[in-house]
Amino acid sequence: MANNKDIYIELANRIYDLDGEVYKCVGSSLGRTFTGSRENTIRALSMLMYTKPDGHLLRSELALISNMARTIKNKEDKSRMMTEYNEILKAMEQLPDMSATDIVNAERMALNPAAHWDEVDENAHLVICISRTQGSAGNDIGFELADKLHINYYDSEIFEQVLKRQEEEKFHIKEKECFTEFDKYGKKRETLKSKLRNMYRYHGLNREDAVFFNMSDLICNLARTEDCIIVGRCADIILRNNYIPHISLFISAPFEVRLHYMMNVREMDQKTAVKFLKKMDRQHKKYYEFYTSEKWGTPENYDLCINSANYGIKETIEIIERLIINRKKA
Amino acid sequence: MANNKDIYIELANRIYDLDGEVYKCVGSSLGRTFTGSRENTIRALSMLMYTKPDGHLLRSELALISNMARTIKNKEDKSRMMTEYNEILKAMEQLPDMSATDIVNAERMALNPAAHWDEVDENAHLVICISRTQGSAGNDIGFELADKLHINYYDSEIFEQVLKRQEEEKFHIKEKECFTEFDKYGKKRETLKSKLRNMYRYHGLNREDAVFFNMSDLICNLARTEDCIIVGRCADIILRNNYIPHISLFISAPFEVRLHYMMNVREMDQKTAVKFLKKMDRQHKKYYEFYTSEKWGTPENYDLCINSANYGIKETIEIIERLIINRKKA
Structure with missing residues (x-):
């Protein structure tokens, strides 16, 4: 001393x-x-x-x-x-104890390929989970990034289709034609008969919960077998809970900018767009918090949050690319 | 058609x-x-x-x-x-209208050197504003980054010292010795006399508000004249409101990780550290929201939010460096 x-x-x-x-x-x-x-x-x-x-x-x-x-x-x-x-x-x-103490969430870091590829299992795939607010162009960013990286892209619509097909396979539905004729762009109707059938199918779980659990399986399987980008569906939390390496991003933008974007992209008037955005924000929040018990859109829950409005789509994609620049080559 | x-x-x-x-x-x-x-x-x-x-x-x-x-x-x-x-x-x-509509906050983008260096005034300096939660190692990250980039580093302690000196200069305090003997590591006491003197000095503003306005001037002057890193003090909002180009980052980490960090770095017991962190979070929030009318720690308010616990100090610094990699050379 x-x-x-x-x-x-x-x-x-x-x-x-x-x-x-x-x-x-x-x-x-x-x-x-x-x-x-x-x-x-x-x-x-x-x-x-x-x-x-x-x-x-x-x-x-x-x-x-x-x-x-x-x-x-x-x-x-x-x-x-x-x-x-x-x-x-x-x-x-x-000096003893004078060097900066590091700040480390060891469990998460071992699963974060953007931080330390050498610590992550060498067979791990590049899986980028993107959470986003409606109107922040998060889906466009994910889609274009996947295309640029030549890896697969998944979003909620795709999951829904895949799950529907798996379900049909699983239950050997004989009326294949019925499915073939299924109008996937139309509105969904649920009759009492289909409700009862679903109760039987989902072992007593309601359809939403059953879908969530099937989705979780699907997401884990994907992340274990291929490089991909997954938009939405709490994929980051699902993978974290299953100890599967991934990068977790949250893409958002200020409300006024998202409003402008929605009015442009979906040709909505201002009043409708405000209502729609608020509803979607509420739904996203509710879904995320129900299935994860975490607070949606809080920086502590993601590796990185990007304000897409401050960069534009192209630059946001480039930032994500730069982020994974240290990626181990296959 | x-x-x-x-x-x-x-x-x-x-x-x-x-x-x-x-x-x-x-x-x-x-x-x-x-x-x-x-x-x-x-x-x-x-x-x-x-x-x-x-x-x-x-x-x-x-x-x-x-x-x-x-x-x-x-x-x-x-x-x-x-x-x-x-x-x-x-x-x-x-196809007409089929290309992705871009999402753009034009005003902000024109001031964001990390997005489009070519659109930002060529005389602009590299100014990185870091907001952070207590215990996320935000200050360490800022300090080491400044050192790596060979640019100046400012935080609240530094601002306070600089302001105090400017004040002394301004008011031609004769009792220079009194200031020289000022114990800057000790506790601050305010007598009735000094309170009254401050009232006169700050044109009727209370000391905190007067300090904030002086600080704003100081921050704008710095950002206009040199490359630097500014930690805290709502610097991002001050610069935005004054149309001065800058990069705005928010660094945080989950509460438990920050708690662990505080207990390590400040040798606090758990109870004290919890109390201290909660108090600091409340203060940061209050200060930010009072002077900016914006919500503290919301991803939409920053260019990029980084979860330092998912990278560690060294990698967080590297991510910020990669973010500004396209920087125009002077």
């Missing part, structure tokens, strides 16, 4: 001297960073090194000195100051 | 044929994407092209076909199918 204290004091002296020298070179109107006596300053600085609680204050002091040093006009002086500054930083990192 | 309709029908036929051919090659157990008769399908598909409202359904159909096509084992067949698929996509983009 005594040894460390000596090191603290030596470093504090170097910091105090650097401040003085930088001030001499730059002549800032604001004066030196340390305005007190050498003795008092050394005592304060070594306390900052010694007591981690105020470690960030020490960082601010150093930043003030280096900010000033960067304005030194004489190149030689500047380089000399910056060298000493960097050496002080390095010496501080060597 | 009649002409367009012919194009729709021709494209619908090509899509229908592609589906049939892909199915022949891959023999999916799920059958073709289009299970209805050619006539009905063509009608449905051209309707989808004609009525933008369901444009996303068409995209899902195409994705289903291409997902299947990518599984074709015979290389020649696969390449032929994918070529036709890409040509159909291209032809669709040529």
Whole structure:
């Protein structure tokens, strides 16, 4: 401990001297960073090194000195100051407990291929889960990104179709023609007969819950077998709960921008679009929170949240590409 | 219009044929994407092209076909199918109103150097504003990033010191020694006398508001004259309101991870750390919402939100570097 204290004091002296020298070179109107006596300053600085609680204050002091040093006009002086500054930083990192403590969600990081490919199972696939708000162009971004990366794209409509087919297969529906004639672009009607049949099919679960569980299986199977982009359906939470590596993104944009977008894309008048957007936001929130018990659209729930309106579709795609730039080549 | 309709029908036929051919090659157990008769399908598909409202359904159909096509084992067949698929996509983009409508917050994009460097004023500086939750290592990330980019770093402690000095300069405080002896690591006390003096100084504003306005000036001046990283102080909103280009980031992490981090870094026991974090979150929220009238920590308010716990400090810094990789060189 005594040894460390000596090191603290030596470093504090170097910091105090650097401040003085930088001030001499730059002549800032604001004066030196340390305005007190050498003795008092050394005592304060070594306390900052010694007591981690105020470690960030020490960082601010150093930043003030280096900010000033960067304005030194004489190149030689500047380089000399910056060298000493960097050496002080390095010496501080060597101090016990002085290097920045990392912030780590170990479980999630082991499943986040965008962070550390080397830690992720080498057979893992590139699976990008995109949650998004209605009208933020999240689907367009997912579709175009999949096309650019030559990987498969899935969204809720696709899942619904695939599930419907699997179901038909599973139950060996004889009236194949009935399905063939099924109008998938029309409105859905549910008769009492189909309701009862569904009750039997889904082991007593209501249809929505049964669909969710089948969807979860489907999503896990996909993520285990191929590179793909999955838009919506709480895919990120499903994969996280099943310990399957994936990248989780949330794409959104301010309400007014989404409103404008909806009015354009769907040719809605303003009143209808406002109503529609609010309804969809409510539904997304409800669905997500019901099946995941997590808060929808909160930055802590995703790896990365992107405001698509601040980039446009093309740049948002490029940002995601840059994000996965470290990806291990197959 | 009649002409367009012919194009729709021709494209619908090509899509229908592609589906049939892909199915022949891959023999999916799920059958073709289009299970209805050619006539009905063509009608449905051209309707989808004609009525933008369901444009996303068409995209899902195409994705289903291409997902299947990518599984074709015979290389020649696969390449032929994918070529036709890409040509159909291209032809669709040529259709009036069929290309994806972009989502754009024009005002913000013109000030977002990470999106379109070429559209941002060429004299603009690289200014990165970082908002963060307590315990997400946002300050560490900002500090190390500044060091890596060789640009200046500012946080609230630094601003406070700079402002205090400017104030002293401004009011030609004669008792310079008094300031020199000022214990900046100690507790602050405010006497009635200093309160009255502040009232006079700040033109009737309370000290907090006066500090905020002075801070705003300082932040705008910095952003106009140098590359820098600014942590906290609603810098993003201040710069946005003053039409000064900048990148706005929000760094956060799940509460439990931040808790763990605080207990480590500040050597707090769990109870104290929970209380401290909750208090800081409340304060951050209150400060941000009071001065900006915006909701704190909502993805729509920032360019990018990063969950530092899913990357760790080092990788978070690298992500930000990758974000600004297209930066115009000075």
